Amino acid sequence: MAEAQSIGGQTSVQKQGGRAGWVTGRLVLFCLASMAVTVVAGLVQVSFGEYSMTISEAWHAVFNPNVLFNLDAWSAFLFGTELPGMSTASIVVWNLRLPRVFVGIIAGATLAVSGAIFQAVTRNELASPFVLGVSSGAGFAVLATLVVFSGLSPFLPLIAALGGTVAFVVVYTIAWKGGTSPVRLVLAGVIVNMVFQSLQQGLFFFADDLGVVQTAVAWLTGSLTGTGWDEVRIAIVPAIVSIAIAVAGARQLNVLLLGERTAQSLGMRVERVRFFLSAVAILAASVAIAVAGIVSFFGLVVPHIVRNTVGGDYRRLMVGCLFAGPALLVTADVGARLALSGTQLPVGVVTGLLGGPYFLYLMRKQQSMGEL
């Protein structure tokens, strides 16, 4: 829990330096709780499965100094060099189960951050990475690759991200009329979504192999099954970059939320900031899509949960999302992997099943859902 302590330390430093009153006790508590959930869920994930071990065995494998302090092992994990010899437990934990947890952490954080950005940029609490066409564009690209250009399958994550970006650019172009507006962006997103979804459904008719269809469905619902260090390697750098920019841009988002005219008269180049931050959100969402497919509802619900707990200030919201996203996705993935013995559900099914009702609950409970 060294990380937790360093965060506590940061808080006190920030409180001294200038007016950093935005770091509240509630936020710190929320982040610590989220982190605890992530760790527990991660350990459960690591311990159970076909090669079962006790919690303490799993702990020992995770904190096995022979692996933790083995540079060769880390270079194998992070750069794909040859794996040094280690015990079966270590291999199962470090090479099969832990990377899946890491992918969950990365995808959870990026999706949550991306959703939070989109909700501010469009000033619409129904916005998510997927409203602006990203998901359907990525989904279509994935399906097209699997069904038509199966030779390109190794590049699936890249293609997914590319598809998402293209769809977003299309949405932005449609919405652009000497400037964009949140409403036009969302409308264009909905329409582009519909077109791409029709295309997806059309493509399914051309898939003659059941395996291809299953892979495609796993992608389209979002799944962490079979993810490993490869996925971590793909995702880690863009994830860190996009998250860092998002956290740094939290103040811009706060000003953007004051309304376009106010933001402009405060000296913000609204169009430019909106486009730039949208691009960051796309990058973050693409990272998640590339490694986990399209995890439904996640980017929409998590910012709401965090907002409900720590308030609407984006400086707090971003930090909260950063911790809550991983906690929720890793937990959901535990459910997806272990709930039904013998078969694994796509994690997107779990998030959709839990996220939808929770969102409804939030709506019923809160009178002022309309306000960000």
Next chain:
Amino acid sequence: MARTQQETTRERDRITDGDGVAVESALIGDDLELSYPTSNETIVDCARIDIPEGAVTALVGPNGSGKSTLLKALSNHLEPATGTVEIHGEPLESFSQKELARELSVLSQENDSLGSITVEDLVYHGRYPHRGFFESVSDEDHEAVERAIELAGIDDLRETELGQLSGGQKQLAWIAMVLAQETDVLLLDEPTTFLDIHHQFRVLETIRQLNEERGVTIAVILHDISQAARFADYLIAMCDGELYDWGPPEEVVTEQLLADIFGIEATVEYEPELQVLPKRSLPDRRT
């Protein structure tokens, strides 16, 4: 002595106050023709408009006379179809967005209400143009915010969330935000509309104080002509997208003007002080 626009166009090249002394203009709109991108219709057509330096100017006119549109053009929110706007002698386009926001602040008519932000946080947003992308709050920012909160008289509301404030308190909070910008020129679009009389006065007194203590140039759209007449140093009366008259209130406010642009019959008393007493609407009001 209601002058028509045509008569005064030439003499207004150099504006004068009541005693005939020339006044510097902080903001000049020259040969402006304004329309919105969505339509070709010209909303405002005015040869020249001056906002005198260090004074309070009130824009008055009926609904739809183009006051807000004019204000948008003066604050670079609307690009004029023709004509230029200059601030302190330099065209608006020569400023970057942030530079301009350090010279000129605007309070829009409708502010999207954010529920969950505290008044203090809102006022800190007024420092946006003074801060870089990664810069944190400086002592200077802190002092500016304190001054703004004090001037607006909302010290007791600091920690309150915007959603819990009344309309009048909310308006004062927004005004505190633009005050924190600490600009030389401040434009306000109907800051007193929808407020009770107490808060109307609070807002106007804050503006007056700002003008007197810091010499800030102020242009404000007011709906209430009698209030505007008593409050402002200069009046700009607009009608159908054109400048009807311009000058000190005693010269501009006449029974003729009230009939012409507002379509009301009213008595104007000049002694002991300017007073407008509206009586009834005129039947032959143009639409």
